[in-house]
Structures are given as structure tokens and as C-alpha cells.
Amino acid sequence: MTSDFQPEKAIVRAFHAELATATPDTVGGILASHVASDWHWRGMHPFHEQHGARAVATAFWEPLLGAMTRLQRRPDIFMAGLNEIDGFKGSWVVQMGHLMGLFDRPFLGIRPTGRIVMLRFVEFNRIEDGRIAETAMFVDLPHLMIQAGQDPFPPQTGAHLVQPGPMTHAGLMYDMQDPAEGHATLAAINAMLNNPFSSVDGVDEETRLKRVWHDDMIWWGPAGIGASYTISRYIKQHCEPFDDALHDGYRFNGHLCRMAEGQFGGFFGWANLTIQNAGGYLGMTAGPGPSEMRVVDLYRAQDGKLAENWIFIDILHYLALQGLDVLGRMASITEY
Structure with a gap:
């Protein structure tokens, strides 16, 4: 290659x-x-x-x-x-x-x-x-x-920030990179994808995550969810609310692209996930049918584990499939 x-x-x-x-x-x-x-x-x-x-x-x-x-x-x-x-x-x-x-x-x-x-x-x-x-x-x-002062969501479980780039400031790879480092980063991403987040053998979620994430990992989540710092806060501020509300009909649909270079890599899908809202997530009542999430994940790897993760989720599409047109509501307010 x-x-x-x-x-x-x-x-x-x-x-x-x-x-x-x-x-x-x-x-x-x-x-x-x-x-x-x-x-x-x-x-x-x-x-x-x-x-x-x-x-x-x-x-x-x-x-x-x-x-x-x-x-x-x-x-x-x-x-x-x-x-x-x-x-x-x-x-x-x-x-x-x-x-x-x-x-x-x-x-x-x-x-x-x-x-x-x-x-x-x-x-x-x-x-x-x-x-x-x-x-x-x-x-x-x-x-x-x-x-712009027009927040469409209830309070986030994580922190809302204008998100910084990588802690190492090494993300702009305009020059050639060592291919071995890119292979290691892709391997770390795949190890994360293949590591079950739910307990299937008596091992708790935090222990499982520590196999593939650094303990001081940073999860730069999208607006509506927010950012979390450390594995324990990531579980509390993202995993638990997500799993509690979106466990019904969960299906992983795969990715269209997954790649890496140097210490960085990521993927996107269209749509990555099919899920059913059991109620409460992002302020929505239980959904009338399945919805989907289009997601991008970018990562920074360090010493064989993942250290930072930037997430983009098409939340407006997810909500629109449940009957909530957030932008339509904004437009009607503007016109009024």
C-alpha cells in the first residue's frame, strides 16, 4: 500500500x-x-x-x-x-x-x-x-x-465548548508521515470498535474501556451532548444517557470510509446507526419508529491507545426522523 x-x-x-x-x-x-x-x-x-x-x-x-x-x-x-x-x-x-x-x-x-x-x-x-x-x-x-443564543436543546450532559484541536498540536500533516505509525493508529481504532462496551463476561464498562482508551481520554462530543474528560465522566455524561434512551432496536450499519495517517484517523458512515428512542434523549419523547445517526469519529492515538476523539453526529436528521424539525421551528420564529 x-x-x-x-x-x-x-x-x-x-x-x-x-x-x-x-x-x-x-x-x-x-x-x-x-x-x-x-x-x-x-x-x-x-x-x-x-x-x-x-x-x-x-x-x-x-x-x-x-x-x-x-x-x-x-x-x-x-x-x-x-x-x-x-x-x-x-x-x-x-x-x-x-x-x-x-x-x-x-x-x-x-x-x-x-x-x-x-x-x-x-x-x-x-x-x-x-x-x-x-x-x-x-x-x-x-x-x-x-x-447565536438559540439553543434548541435541554441542558447537555457534557460541556459545551468551542472545541480546540489536538493537545499535541500535531494534527496538520502536510508532509509525509511514517506509515508504521498510521497502521498502529488504525489498529487502535479497530481495537476500540471490536471492544464490547456492554458487559458480556462480568467485566464492568470502565475496565473494558481502559483496554483501548487512555484514562484521561477526551471525548469532544457534538452540541446537544457536549464534551467529556476521563473515562469515568465519559461513561456518566455520554454512555449512560445514550444507552438508557437508545437501546431499543440498536443496529450498527457500518462505515463508508475508515482510514488513518500518523497519530490520527477516523471514519464516517451513512448512516452508522439505526436506533429507537425509548424516551428522554435530547428532550424527545419516545420515538414512533426507528431513527438513524450519521456519525463521524476522528481520533488521536498515543502509545497504542486512543487519547482524543472528535465526534460529529447529524442530530438534526436524527430528530427530523422523529418528527421534530428544529430548523423549521427556528425559521418560523425568525419570520414571526
Whole structure:
């Protein structure tokens, strides 16, 4: 397997550099000059799946650039690798960080503040024949709503923060990395995925997690859930509320991409999980039927275990499948 992803990284960096100059009027042309004609783009609710540069510009970039003045990209992680899910054939480049701008005009019914906002994002790009052929773009819209003073959720079990990048400040891997380190990181991620979180042999959950996580792990959860620090607080502030409310009809659907480079790696699915809300989670009553969660996990590994985990969950999609249109409610308030 190749360990030289510099050409793929250069393609994405050139794309991001030109996108930084985009306006609502020019962004469609900029996208078209970097992506394949049949570009498959996946975005969180309400953007969902789009095909081709014009559709993506209309659905996502034009409204965002129209709402945010002087939008800038502030990455914390940049990495590339081969996709384990397709037998290490597809080359993917991943970036995570914040899109920062002045929130000057309404966006998806969210009322502007005229102040700085930091929109958490993670972007997976598959490169093929010198172009971006496939993208998953996750943004934390509830995080934006909270910054704008329009929190749609009851109090979080974890902490709400504008999340920092890796503690080591080593996430921007513009140069080649040692392939052995990437293999070790992917092995640590797979060990976590294969480690049961529920007690099946009399071993408690905290002991199980310590097999694959450092004790002082940091779980950077999405808005609506929040961040947790240490295994014990992660169990109390995320695992227990999640398991108590979402145990019915739980099904893991798999991932579309899972890769690693250096100390960092991650995956996304579409949708990763099918679940049934038994009541109470994120303030919802019991769901009338199954819902689903589209999830991104990025990790930092250290000494064979996982030390940090950044999570993106399409919570608005999860709620919409249960009959709660959060953005529609915001829009109606704005119009009123």
C-alpha cells in the first residue's frame, strides 16, 4: 500500500485555497474546477446528498457564504490515507476544524448576531483521477445555534465548548508521515470498535474501556451532548444517557470510509446507526419508529491507545426522523 499521499493532499489544498476566495456568485465555478462531473456530496440535515458542483453550491455554499462575512477556514487536523472499507483502494483526504466568519445574515432560519461564530466541520474527500470525486461534509449546526443564543436543546450532559484541536498540536500533516505509525493508529481504532462496551463476561464498562482508551481520554462530543474528560465522566455524561434512551432496536450499519495517517484517523458512515428512542434523549419523547445517526469519529492515538476523539453526529436528521424539525421551528420564529 502506498504511503505517499502528497499529490492527493495538494489537490485538496489547492481546492481549499481557491474556495477561500469564493463569493456566492463565484463558488459554483470554483467547485466545478476541482470536482468530478458526477461528484457525490453528502451533507448533514438539511443538505443531505447532492450530485454535481451546481447542486452543492445551491444547497450549501451559496447560503453559507451569503450569511457569513469574511469566512475563513481554520483547520486542526489534515490527513490522508487509504480506505480500509474498500480494501485499501480509495484515497481520501480529511480535514477537521472550524469555519469562522461574521454571522451577518440569516442562515437556515438561524438569526444572525453580527459577531464571530465558529462552525465546527469535518470534510472527507475521495480523490480519483486528479479530482475530488466524493465528499462527506459534516457541520455542527446546533453548535452554531448555541453560539447565536438559540439553543434548541435541554441542558447537555457534557460541556459545551468551542472545541480546540489536538493537545499535541500535531494534527496538520502536510508532509509525509511514517506509515508504521498510521497502521498502529488504525489498529487502535479497530481495537476500540471490536471492544464490547456492554458487559458480556462480568467485566464492568470502565475496565473494558481502559483496554483501548487512555484514562484521561477526551471525548469532544457534538452540541446537544457536549464534551467529556476521563473515562469515568465519559461513561456518566455520554454512555449512560445514550444507552438508557437508545437501546431499543440498536443496529450498527457500518462505515463508508475508515482510514488513518500518523497519530490520527477516523471514519464516517451513512448512516452508522439505526436506533429507537425509548424516551428522554435530547428532550424527545419516545420515538414512533426507528431513527438513524450519521456519525463521524476522528481520533488521536498515543502509545497504542486512543487519547482524543472528535465526534460529529447529524442530530438534526436524527430528530427530523422523529418528527421534530428544529430548523423549521427556528425559521418560523425568525419570520414571526
